[in-house]
Amino acid sequence: MAANLDGQLVVAISSRALFDFEEENRVFEAALTGAPAPGAEAGAVPGRPHDDAYMKLQLERLDVPAKPGVAFSLVKKLLAFNTDAKRVEVVMLSRNDPVSGLRVFRSADVNKLKLERGVFTKGRPPYNYLRALQANLFLSANPDDVRAALDAGFAAATVATHSVHAKSTYPNxxxxxxxxxxxxxxxxxxxxxxxxxxxxxxxxxxxxxxxxxxxxxxxxxxxxxxxxxxxxxxxxxxxxxxxxxxxxxxxxxxxxxxxxxxxxxxxxxxxxxxxxxxxxxxxxxxxxxxxxxxxxxxxxxxxxxxxxxxxxxxxxx
Incomplete structure (x- = not known):
């Protein structure tokens, strides 16, 4: 029987909302504009959704776990509802490329987040996959993707990446x-x-x-x-x-x-x-x-x- 997400609370989340990828994102943004960025090599092709320098940086850091991002506490606590039955599904839904996806899943594993599913679109808008995922919530650092998700009828928010992180006063x-x-x-x-x-x-x-x-x-x-x-x-x-x-x-x-x-x-x-x-x-x-x-x-x-x-x-x- 095929797996399904029926009856679960489904949160779709981008890599920048879950983890602190702000330095990497500066390289990503530079690739879009053609501006120089940290880690960019001479001869890298500018202007593409994912510059060679960005992918190279993520590959070099494959074994370096990313630090928790703004929505990390929310995701970790929601996943704690899965102790005796699967009630919550968190799916990575990101404009990142599959190479970056490797680092996301490794970072999740190090941080003891049980993430099993992900969609990585290499620069293309990912929100059109929300319906297939039966998503209840979409969190992203990309305001265009959030606006499109809201227009399509999904609860969505642009994560303020400069936010302070949640405290640990109420772990349960x-x-x-x-x-x-x-x-x-x-x-x-x-x-x-x-x-x-x-x-x-x-x-x-x-x-x-x-x-x-x-x-x-x-x-x-x-x-x-x-x-x-x-x-x-x-x-x-x-x-x-x-x-x-x-x-x-x-x-x-x-x-x-x-x-x-x-x-x-x-x-x-x-x-x-x-x-x-x-x-x-x-x-x-x-x-x-x-x-x-x-x-x-x-x-x-x-x-x-x-x-x-x-x-x-x-x-x-």
Whole structure:
């Protein structure tokens, strides 16, 4: 019988999101532009998606394990749900070449991450494989790939590679924090705020308090995490938080929407425009998702963060 991923939480992740490949990426970027880069040889052909110098550098470092990246803690903890049954699948989905893929899998093995599957596209966009993988989440450092994944209907975020890494305070909890509008919920209410201001937004949300918001791109992921929690192991649990700029009275519609979905979050922070970073520092998530780049950059000073290029705050170019 053929293997399948039915019923599993599937996370597709790029090599830069999982491991610290920033030095190698500088060589990669130089190959795209033809600019000189660390490790580039005289005579290497510039301008190709993968310059000879980049592949050579990865091959030379094949036995040098890459350091953990921004999403490492999230992945490691999710895989810990597989103690007695296969509940989580993490798949490498990367623009890197197969040679670099060798180093990724070796680095995973050294770091005791059980990764079995990977797709390496040698410079081509990889997001079109998400459907075949039945992916619940795609994490990448490439914003174009993330935007394309979101447009195709997948929960996806651009990892802020400058983020601080997760702390180890809660080794038996996967902690994930979500923004509300344009992330868990649609941007329906956010459009009212952008168009007419805060007072109109508050009146709109008070009037529609009993009407659930349409789902946003990350609602299916929250559902999948809820199922994982219910089917999970006593050794690991999931703790979620809603961290939103909403305040009373607009908080009610957000809570009622979650109730309508029959999904609970463990913590809810209605901050009324306060900076989210310090609150996230106290929650200590393994990852935080937000649609506003300003919030992501602020949060990245305290916790691993990713940008969800969704909704009215992220118009198509």
């Amino acid at each position: 909890e996967v902690r994930i924090a979500f923004d509300g509008d344009a992330v868990l919920f649609s941007d329906q209410a956010e459009r009212v705020f952008q168009r007419n201001g805060l007072d109109a937004f508050q009146k709109h949300e008070r009037k529609l308090a009993a009407k659930p918001l349409p789902p946003g791109p990350f609602m299916p992921l929250l559902q999948a995490l809820h199922r994982l929690q219910q089917a999970g192991t006593p050794h690991m649990r999931i703790r979620t938080a809603l961290v939103t700029a909403r305040s009373a009275p607009a908080h009610e519609r957000a809570i009622r929407t979650l109730m309508d979905w029959n999904i609970e979050v463990d913590e809810a922070m209605f901050l009324g425009g306060l900076a989210k970073g310090e609150f996230l520092r106290e929650f200590e998530p393994d990852f935080f998702f937000d649609d506003q780049t300003g919030h992501v950059h602020s949060a990245a000073q305290h916790v691993p963060s990713g940008h969800v290029a969704s909704g009215v705050a992220n118009p198509q170019a």
